[in-house]
Amino acid sequence: xxxxxxxxxxxxxxxxxxxxxxxxxxxxxxxxxxxxxxxxxxxxxxxxxxxxxxxxxxxxxxxxxxxxxxxxxxxxxxxxxxxxxxxxxxxxxxxxxxxxxxxxxxxxxxxxxxxxxxxxxxxxxxxxxxxxxxxxxxxxxxxxxxxxxxxxxxxxxxxxxxxxxxxxxxxxxxxxxxxxxxxxxxxxxxxxxxxxxxxxxxxxxxxxxxxxxxxxxxxxxxxxxxxxxxxxxxxxxxxxxxxxxxxxxxxxxxxxxxxxxxxxxxxxxxxxxxxxxxxxxxxxxxxxxxxxxxxxxxxxxxxxxxxxxxxxxxxxxxxxxxxxxxxxxxxxxxxxxxxxxx
Amino acid sequence: xxxxxxxxxxxxxxxxxxxxxxxxxxxxxxxxxxxxxxxxxxxxxxxxxxxxxxxxxxxxxxxxxxxxxxxxxxxxxxxxxxxxxxxxxxxxxxxxxxxxxxxxxxxxxxxxxxxxxxxxxxxxxxxxxxxxxxxxxxxxxxxxxxxxxxxxxxxxxxxxxxxxxxxxxxxxxxxxxxxxxxxxxxxxxxxxxxxxxxxxxxxxxxxxxxxxxxxxxxxxxxxxxxxxxxxxxxxxxxxxxxxxxxxxxxxxxxxxxxxxxxxxxxxxxxxxxxxxxxxxxxxxxxxxxxxxxxxxxxxxxxxxxxxxxxxxxxxxxxxxxxxxxxxxxxxxxxxxxxxxxxxxxxxxxxxxxxxxxxxxxxxxxxxxxxxxxxxxxxxxxxxxxxxxxxxxxxxxxxxxxxxxxxxxxxxxxxxxxxxxxxxxxxxxxxxxxxxxxxxxxxxxxxxxxxx
Numbered sequence: 147x148x149x150x151x152x153x154x155x156x157x158x159x160x161x162x163x164x165x166x167x168x169x170x171x172x173x174x175x176x177x178x179x180x181x182x183x184x185x186x187x188x189x190x191x192x193x194x195x196x197x198x199x200x201x202x203x204x205x206x207x208x209x210x211x212x213x214x215x216x217x218x219x220x221x222x223x224x225x226x227x228x229x230x231x232x233x234x235x236x237x238x239x240x241x242x243x244x245x246x247x248x249x250x251x252x253x254x255x256x257x258x259x260x261x262x263x264x265x266x267x268x269x270x271x272x273x274x275x276x277x278x279x280x281x282x283x284x285x286x287x288x289x290x291x292x293x294x295x296x297x298x299x300x301x302x303x304x305x306x307x308x309x310x311x312x313x314x315x316x317x318x319x320x321x322x323x324x325x326x327x328x329x330x331x332x333x334x335x336x337x338x339x340x341x342x343x344x345x346x347x348x349x350x351x352x353x354x355x356x357x358x359x360x361x362x363x364x365x366x367x368x369x370x371x372x373x374x375x376x377x378x379x380x381x382x383x384x385x386x387x388x389x390x391x392x393x394x395x396x397x398x399x400x401x402x403x404x405x406x407x408x409x410x411x412x413x414x415x416x417x418x419x420x421x422x423x424x425x426x427x428x429x430x431x432x433x434x435x436x437x438x439x440x441x442x443x444x445x446x447x448x449x450x451x452x453x454x455x456x457x458x459x460x461x462x463x464x465x466x467x468x469x470x471x472x473x474x475x476x477x478x479x480x481x482x483x484x485x486x487x488x
Numbered sequence: 489x490x491x492x493x494x495x496x497x498x499x500x501x502x503x504x505x506x507x508x509x510x511x512x513x514x515x516x517x518x519x520x521x522x523x524x525x526x527x528x529x530x531x532x533x534x535x536x537x538x539x540x541x542x543x544x545x546x547x548x549x550x551x552x553x554x555x556x557x558x559x560x561x562x563x564x565x566x567x568x569x570x571x572x573x574x575x576x577x578x579x580x581x582x583x584x585x586x587x588x589x590x591x592x593x594x595x596x597x598x599x600x601x602x603x604x605x606x607x608x609x610x611x612x613x614x615x616x617x618x619x620x621x622x623x624x625x626x627x628x629x630x631x632x633x634x635x636x637x638x639x640x641x642x643x644x645x646x647x648x649x650x651x652x653x654x655x656x657x658x659x660x661x662x663x664x665x666x667x668x669x670x671x672x673x674x675x676x677x678x679x680x681x682x683x684x685x686x687x688x689x690x691x692x693x694x695x696x697x698x699x700x701x702x703x704x705x706x707x708x709x710x711x712x713x714x715x716x717x718x719x720x721x722x723x724x725x726x727x728x729x730x731x732x733x734x735x736x737x738x739x740x741x742x743x744x745x746x747x748x749x750x751x752x753x754x755x756x757x758x759x760x761x762x763x764x765x766x767x768x769x770x771x772x773x774x775x776x777x778x779x780x781x782x783x784x785x786x787x788x789x790x791x792x793x794x795x796x797x798x799x800x801x802x803x804x805x806x807x808x809x810x811x812x813x814x815x816x817x818x819x820x821x822x823x824x825x826x827x828x829x830x831x832x833x834x835x836x837x838x839x840x841x842x843x844x845x846x847x848x849x850x851x852x853x854x855x856x857x858x859x860x861x862x863x864x865x866x867x868x869x870x871x872x873x874x875x876x877x878x879x880x881x882x883x884x885x886x887x888x889x890x891x892x893x894x895x896x897x898x899x900x901x902x903x904x905x906x907x908x909x910x911x912x913x914x915x916x917x918x919x920x921x922x923x924x925x926x927x928x929x930x931x932x933x934x935x936x937x938x939x
Contacts, residue, residue, distance in 0.1 A: 159736070160736070217832060218823045220830070301551065314768060331769055331770070333768070444737060445737045448741065
């Protein structure tokens with residue numbers, strides 16, 4: 147029971163990341179009809195918003211202490227972050243909470259990046275074949291990751307989580323099980339709750355606002371909405387920006403879990419497409435459901451007992467499920483008729 | 489127009505000549521570029537000699553690669569008589585004079601192996617074929633080192649391995665042209681098991697998470713054998729992909745596995761990530777089987793310890809060398825490296841620097857760059873003054889035999905570099921083993937012509 151609960155939590159936390167990326171990918175596909183292979187790069191750019199913010203506030207001044215010597219005989223260097231010099235204790239708080247705070251930076255930055263990307267490049271490919279869209283967005287993803295590599299280097303950059311959130315929570319005890327048997331890192335629980343909140347917010351936005359209603363109408367029948375005098379293209383551009391923000395936020399919050407590098411987006415890209423295909427092209431609930439489902443399956447496939455029966459299953463389970471789903475339900479779990487079908 | 493009347497025709501002369509050339513076996517050499525100019529691969533004919541350094545500048549072991557590069561450049565500087573001379577004055581062999589190698593100035597080329605075997609092999613091949621490298625050194629992954637070592641054997645170029653800890657490098661995959669200064673997984677097991685037994689008791693249940701490639705496999709096997717021999721039980725050994733990043737799905741099954749020790753057969757960024765994530769999962773705060781849960785990182789480096797931060801505190805591991813050792817050679821190398829780069833050298837820096845010097849020294853002692861003679865100069869070479877005490881390059885498998893360090897994450901480091909402390913120096917006699925316990929053949933001495 148404890149083992150299953152622990153794996154379930156792990157699956158939810160992994161699934162949260164998959165679902166958030168797949169949600170943005172589906173939003174773009176559902177509104178603009180574009181297969182955006184640069185979506186993983188948006189996740190990576192979000193992560194690097196957190197990196198950039200931290201590097202900015204931890205920029206250090208170096209003073210030499212001539213009374214102390216390093217092991218190689220040079221005066222000892224004392225490094226102090228500029229934020230701490232400028233803001234004192236508040237600077238230390240800023241550094242400690244740099245990841246959550248960088249969300250405030252990531253939202254406008256990702257929104258602008260999304261809108262510029264759509265207006266500057268992707269809009270020219272609306273009427274082109276999906277293959278052209280894939281090629282151009284894949285090329286864009288490579289350009290973006292090389293830019294990040296040139297600025298930040300090729301190596302992963304650690305992003306510490308706030309000291310207060312570094313421990314683990316005794317979930318087992320909370321559920322009345324033996325204390326200490328199911329503990330789970332607090333930050334991973336936060337990541338799951340954060341994912342769920344963002345997903346809920348996106349759905350609420352689409353369901354409960356006039357803007358969302360128009361966008362949904364545009365997704366169903368773009369021409370008719372246009373004939374009614376609504377500038378649906380502008381709304382779709384904003385949706386592209388929103389999808390970039392969702393991917394970016396997923397990236398920001400992911401940085402304390404795995405130190406990001408320039409390749410992070412590519413690592414998630416293929417996986418996210420599998421999630422979207424399993425969920426059903428163009429289906430937002432499908433993307434979310436498939437994200438969590440595949441995250442949970444991947445987690446359970448990593449159990450020692452399962453790996454003892456089928457070695458290496460943890461590496462292929464997601465693709466195996468995709469194959470089965472496509473054979474049994476070619477449109478995916480919640481796919482609509484006519485999407486990407488001729 | 490018969491032969492009798494006109495003597496030999498032009499065509500007949502050419503035919504006969506070519507038949508003679510082919511018959512005498514000279515033809516293959518005739519068509520080999522520079523065959524007459526050299527009798528072995530990349531024989532340096534000018535006033536410089538080129539060394540090839542291949543390192544992981546990207547990928548899971550990139551931190552190690554960056555330090556390795558610093559060490560190689562420092563070695564070149566010292567070989568050419570620049571800087572403070574580093575370990576040249578402390579090295580027991582006095583063949584190196586600081587005037588290059590055999591009077592030729594040392595030049596170098598570098599390449600990124602991306603922590604991937606194929607990329608490493610490609611880079612090494614390019615250095616041999618295009619840049620004329622007479623020796624290749626580098627790698628901080630055993631998979632890469634073994635691939636490069638095999639290539640160097642084929643091409644007749646000596647390979648001085650960097651950080652490679654798999655038993656296979658000088659075991660089943662050993663090569664006549666390959667030499668390893670770094671210690672191996674078998675020696676880690678021999679060194680660390682008694683320390684673990686004393687610290688955690690002899691009734692423990694261990695769970696291994698293992699990098700899924702040659703190094704991980706042999707370290708898992710060696711640590712398992714050594715700990716089981718003193719009474720520990722192995723609950724499970726689970727393989728994880730290299731560069732996995734997120735190890736959470738492999739750590740959660742540990743929680744209720746019945747294990748009370750987690751052994752992480754991970755290195756580089758993988759080691760940093762799996763250790764920090766295991767600590768985040770609260771493993772070190774747990775009780776299992778009535779004991780405090782423990783984590784062991786059998787191969788650890790300063791760079792990993794710095795990356796892991798708080799999580800490294802109290803964690804046991806083994807190391808090839810530590811910059812805080814108090815012998816004259818370690819002090820000299822730390823001063824030299826620190827003055828140039830503003831940080832102490834890591835164990836990969838030390839082993840890489842030493843390997844470059846050992847090659848140069850062997851050439852000087854052999855009096856030639858001819859690889860078979862250089863190999864003979866290295867085989868059975870006994871030396872001191874490089875920071876690892878009295879050391880032997882064993883002739884049977886090209887494995888260096890020397891002290892092994894058991895280290896532990898320091899609880900209260902005084903600086904950001906002071907993260908590991910040596911808790912035991914395991915003597916060379918204890919870390920020694922019979923070379924024949926591992927399979928494999930060194931292969932021939934024969935010089936090849938870069939092919």
